[in-house]
Amino acid sequence: MFTFDQLAGFIAVAEELHFGRAAERLNMTQPPLSRQIQRLEKIVGAELLERDNRKVQLTHAGQAFLEEARRLMALADRAPVTARRIASGRSGLLRIGFTAASGLSILGPLLEEISGILPDVDIDLQELVTGEQISGLLTGELDLGLARPPFNDEVFDSHLLYSESMMLAVPENHPLTELNREVRAEDFKDEPLIMHSPTQARYFYDLVVRALPISHSNVVHTVSQILTMVSLVAAKRGVAFVPHSATFLGIQGVRFLPLQGGDNEAVELHAIWNRKVENPALARLLRDIEFSME
Amino acid sequence: MFTFDQLAGFIAVAEELHFGRAAERLNMTQPPLSRQIQRLEKIVGAELLERDNRKVQLTHAGQAFLEEARRLMALADRAPVTARRIASGRSGLLRIGFTAASGLSILGPLLEEISGILPDVDIDLQELVTGEQISGLLTGELDLGLARPPFNDEVFDSHLLYSESMMLAVPENHPLTELNREVRAEDFKDEPLIMHSPTQARYFYDLVVRALPISHSNVVHTVSQILTMVSLVAAKRGVAFVPHSATFLGIQGVRFLPLQGGDNEAVELHAIWNRKVENPALARLLRDIEFSME
DNA sequence: CGTCATTACGGAATGCGTAATGATA
DNA sequence: TATCATTACGCATTCCGTAATGACG
8 A cells, every 4th residue: 555655745746746845845756756756656456657858747647646646645534633623522423312392492592502612513302201212322312402301410420400390281271270279189189181101101101100199090091202292281170380491382272380399390301411421522612611500 | 643453453353352263364473463463453542342341342442443444444455446347448538529501410329329338437428520520639628529521530539420411491381392302503592591600610611612502691690509490490581501400490380491412421429538538438449339320 | 471562673665865877979 | 057856864753573461341
């Protein structure tokens, strides 16, 4: 295989069409340059330069090889730069998981802040429930998650992004909308309930069950996505407990009522990541970001 | 700058994720491979492999650099092949000039034969009068011409492609079309004549003047292109002497009549090229072609 | 103590620069 | 004879392989 020095030598001679000047440009003497070209031609297996003792000229093969040589040199020059950019986290790919609800509120401002810090980093977004994010972070398929507790603090580092209160979602024109005060447990004891899945949306399920006296006989649906919940409420299938950010969904026919004791901002959203940070882009992000979105 | 050996070493290690096996694959021992990678990393300016004494793993920068390294190796492998193909004339570019009349007859079959011999050669076609072809061949802007004599035999080599007879082009319904015999000089002594330019189409001009008694007072137009001539005949501006292949033009309103003594096939078309053949594709063509198109 | 990457060291090969040669106008 | 590419030769550097070292399970 030829060497980059040989390529550089050939390019210089091809451009100068003069061994002496080319050698000068390369800060060397003619003889080694002459030998470089000879070796290169032998390796390539074709005459690249036609040299009459008076003038130097590119052959057709030499013209074609010159293009390839320039491409090679350009690629070789750029490759380390790319690698260093990625190593420093200024380039690369950041894969972020987020829950449907966080997509409505925090995701936009967060992405804006990230792209300010890492302008050349490609960002891969996936809507995933917390459990899927956790396993993605463990296998390395994900770099950062926007998810809800609980998660293993030994494996994951995290930052609380915000807390919000739970609301009661009811159909428009439902009697409870006339209440004009916080909804109490006895107010919905006879209402059909749309509940969270205790497995798929364990966080919400536990939160609701812990905070409110739920009659399980009233549960008419068990779902895992907040969007599904609100849609079912709009279809008048029952009432549901949702985080405040569900109000951003903008679904028609649903009203959101405050819950008594619901203003304790119990619903948390965290940015979480594997403590063993492997992606330099994530390392740089964590170094520079202020988790200060309102 | 790094070397191709370093790149090959890095690719092998990145694929095997094991210095020992990679070294084996490269027919060398581990220590120099280890040093190659170290040097490469130093040159690149980023850690490419994370090596724990138990396992080897690519860093993100390493993954990106691996792609670049593969591209470089592939390009470097292909470049000499391309150069050799062009040197042997199996690839490259062949620039051919042709006269308008030859475009109607010989050009098609000739191109078919050429592309059979040089399937990977790009062919550049330009319609040019003989004089333009000659200068193109001299400056190297053209590799091969399809042109008419005379040309300098010391500079150009040539091959007679075919001879054809001259015809008299007359407008439809012209009295001469009733003749039903070869046209003689006295038949057109009073006809308006469309003649060739003595400078731009010297070959035809000389040929006609030498063979036929022309009354220059009858000349109403002097043009250089056969297509122009035939168009003027169709417009009933006069009669003209054209080579037989002009019948292929398919212009409406023109009849072609045989000339007395015109069947001596005096109009020649030659393939001509500079004796100093520089284009390998032309060299290969001349080696393999049978100039045997009917 | 076995595995596997890295450092230590001696020898061969590569490749530079200086000097000589050759070829051409 | 001047110019310019090429060959000749001596020396420094590079880079391999073998051997020794070091770290980790």
